[in-house]
Amino acid sequence: MKLIKGLLTLIGAIVVIAAIIGAVTVGPKVAKLDSQALPEYMKMFDTVLTTGDPAKGMIRKVKMVIPEDMTKAEAFENALEVMDEVAEEFGMALVDSKTMPRNGKLFKDGGLLTHIRSYCSPYIADVFLAHSAEFIGFMPCRIGFIEEPNGDIYIYTMSMELMINGGYELSPKLFKLANEVRSGMYAMMEKAAAGENE
Helix, strand or coil: CHHHHHHHHHHHHHHHHHHHHHHHHCHHHHHCECCCHHHHHHHHHHHHHHHCCHHHHCEEEEECCCCCCCCHHHHHHHHHHHHHHHHHHCCCEEEEEEECCECCECHHHCCCCEEEEEEECHHHHHHHHHHCHHHHHHCCEEEEEEECCCCCEEEEEECCHHHHHCCECCCHHHHHHHHHHHHHHHHHHHHHHHCCCC
């Protein structure tokens, strides 16, 4: 019995010491983070724990509406037009567009749709690269269309919350510009999925 008590006391002491070391070494660093950093990391981590897929924790997606009076191909082309219109409203330029084959066929030839579009604001890109060259990894902003085997089409883009709130608080200028990009990307995705720019 004394041996078990001694072991439990030792384990308790180790846990308390680890907590104190963590609070002293990590606590001040965590306190410097943006106030939304930990909640955003926890949301992402919860998704990863639930699904086992880290990509799902970093991506937003929305189902594309296919109106009854349009073919799937027409709805897709309409979504691209809407997306480009919204991008222009937010000062973002289309810099790349690729439709890729799946199952050995392109979408227009009866294959499943896989399409990626990239957008960028050169001014905002310059400002962020001056702040941190590592932001190049997030550029240009991408939106992808993926058709499921059942025919549903989803539009995907990166969740930008961690880019904006995941580290130290951004300066007011960077925060404003980052929010403009986030608002633009999310509006492009949502309006393209709905098939109309209102």
